[in-house]
Amino acid sequence: xxxxxxxxxxxxxxxxxxxxxxxxxxxxxxxxxxxxxxxxxxxxxxxxxxxxxxxxxxxxxxxxxxxxxxxxxxxxxxxxxxxxxxxxxxxxxxxxxxxxxxxxxxxxxxxxxxxxxxxxxxxxxxxxxxxxxxxxxxxxxxxxxxxxxxxxxxxxxxxxxxxxxxxxxxxxxxxxxxxxxxxxxxxxxxxxxxxxxxxxxxxxxxxxxxxxxxxxxxxxxxxxxxxxxxxxxxxxxxxxxxxxxxxxxxxxxxxxxxxxxxxxxxxxxxxxxxxxxxxxxxxxxxxxxxxxxxxxxxxxxxxxxxxxxxxxxxxxxxxxxxxxxxxxxxxxxxxxxxxxxxxxxxxxxxxxxxxxxxxxxxxxxxxxxxxxxxxxxxxxxxxxxxxxxxxxxxxxxxxxxxxxxxxxxxxxxxxxxxxxxxxxxxxxxxxxxxxxxxxxxxxxxxxxxxxxxxxxxxxxxxxxxxxxxxxxxxxxxxxxxxxxxxxxxxxxxx
Numbered sequence: 488x489x490x491x492x493x494x495x496x497x498x499x500x501x502x503x504x505x506x507x508x509x510x511x512x513x514x515x516x517x518x519x520x521x522x523x524x525x526x527x528x529x530x531x532x533x534x535x536x537x538x539x540x541x542x543x544x545x546x547x548x549x550x551x552x553x554x555x556x557x558x559x560x561x562x563x564x565x566x567x568x569x570x571x572x573x574x575x576x577x578x579x580x581x582x583x584x585x586x587x588x589x590x591x592x593x594x595x596x597x598x599x600x601x602x603x604x605x606x607x608x609x610x611x612x613x614x615x616x617x618x619x620x621x622x623x624x625x626x627x628x629x630x631x632x633x634x635x636x637x638x639x640x641x642x643x644x645x646x647x648x649x650x651x652x653x654x655x656x657x658x659x660x661x662x663x664x665x666x667x668x669x670x671x672x673x674x675x676x677x678x679x680x681x682x683x684x685x686x687x688x689x690x691x692x693x694x695x696x697x698x699x700x701x702x703x704x705x706x707x708x709x710x711x712x713x714x715x716x717x718x719x720x721x722x723x724x725x726x727x728x729x730x731x732x733x734x735x736x737x738x739x740x741x742x743x744x745x746x747x748x749x750x751x752x753x754x755x756x757x758x759x760x761x762x763x764x765x766x767x768x769x770x771x772x773x774x775x776x777x778x779x780x781x782x783x784x785x786x787x788x789x790x791x792x793x794x795x796x797x798x799x800x801x802x803x804x805x806x807x808x809x810x811x812x813x814x815x816x817x818x819x820x821x822x823x824x825x826x827x828x829x830x831x832x833x834x835x836x837x838x839x840x841x842x843x844x845x846x847x848x849x850x851x852x853x854x855x856x857x858x859x860x861x862x863x864x865x866x867x868x869x870x871x872x873x874x875x876x877x878x879x880x881x882x883x884x885x886x887x888x889x890x891x892x893x894x895x896x897x898x899x900x901x902x903x904x905x906x907x908x909x910x911x912x913x914x915x916x917x918x919x920x921x922x923x924x925x926x927x928x929x930x931x932x933x934x935x936x937x938x939x940x941x942x943x944x945x946x947x948x949x950x951x952x953x954x955x956x957x958x959x960x961x962x963x964x965x966x967x968x969x970x971x972x973x974x975x976x977x978x979x980x981x
Contacts (some may be wrong), residue, residue: 516704528642574601627717653752671696711792857941909940
């Protein structure tokens with residue numbers, strides 16, 4: 488397949504639906520990419536803490552549904568089919584947020600999440616919705632003690648419970664700004680819960696239509712990145728201060744005594760974490776104390792999330808478009824063709840040249856600070872495959888871990904591309920073992936390892952690792968120099 492060099496690359500909602508970016512900005516929405524999920528998500532605390540009554544009402548409605556589930560959890564004989572109907576939801580992939588990195592399809596909320604929520608509402612959170620210590624109730628409480636329930640689960644659940652708002656918000660925008668050819672009526676499942684019949688109801692909406700599905704816009708002021716304001720890692724790291732903040736002297740002494748008993752001598756970090764979780768499960772009052780401290784600092788949550796979203800806009804809206812512009816200028820970039828290994832390697836080298844010699848390294852910096860996230864590099868590499876004939880996908884995790892990319896041209900031509908940061912503490916181990924496992928699991932014949940470094944120290948470290956592993960002269964191991972201090976003066980990072 489041959490692609491013209493001057494091809495118009497559509498990246499964002501504004502591109503695909505021919506609407507001015509300023510219209511999206513004025514509506515308060517994020518101008519999403521329709522090529523790949525962006526790693527942002529809705530934080531329910533931002534709804535709780537908002538000054539907007541509409542957002543507060545959304546949070547109240549979420550808690551009302553969870554109260555209903557709490558009451559249902561007391562029915563020990565609740566059938567599995569009913570648990571599935573009330574607790575499981577698909578991922579709302581149409582908002583194009585999440586952690587898929589390629590495309591926009593995630594796993595959603597399955598049976599594991601349903602069982603965890605059902606179990607804990609009946610056992611640990613039996614007073615959910617009737618708390619006396621905190622200002623309100625918080626869905627995030629579930630992820631504080633349950634293994635395997637994280638930000639993606641909480642965000643998916645939140646998005647499903649406020650889906651009607653997002654649908655109406657997007658419908659209003661579509662009717663005002665989009666041409667009729669870009670709009671279509673869709674019947675959407677699980678939009679409103681009927682408490683009388685105890686069933687979810689469907690409803691139709693006029694929405695932006697893309698690739699046979701609808702698209703949702705999301706207000707920026709309910710989005711964050713990296714971690715929700717209330718999250719397990721934060722609770723674990725702040726355990727000592729949280730336990731000290733328990734006002735009841737007797738309870739505080741019992742907590743400290745129990746923690747000392749379950750904490751082994753000379754405990755490792757893993758053992759200490761396990762002891763902390765045991766203590767929290769034994770004394771769920773700690774959760775209320777922790778949440779109370781987070782509520783008191785609610786304004787800080789709003790400021791932090793706003794900064795994260797602005798940085799994400801700079802990276803994903805500005806830098807990504809500049810990257811595509813640079814690649815288009817590179818002679819015949821989008822017309823590369825061949826077997827998957829040669830095509831993948833050529834694209835890596837094209838990207839390497841853009842970054843090292845054409846000022847592209849600047850795109851990997853935000854406010855002068857280098858991106859140290861492999862996920863962001865993955866999304867950028869995905870853009871280099873625009874309009875390619877090969878199938879470019881994230882490898883399915885079969886228990887041995889997912890590869891970054893699997894490039895396929897039919898069943899007999901498959902290659903793996905792995906991206907790593909030189910700063911990765913597990914780099915040597917990964918290079919020595921990981922890729923061979925991926926090749927076997929993916930039925931791929933060849934693999935390419937790409938390592939990016941941002942400083943002279945990182946460069947020295949990675950070259951030492953490659954020499955020890957005897958990979959320093961391998962053509963399928965490619966180093967990309969994103970240092971800002973060794974580039975031509977005309978292209979130095981701002």
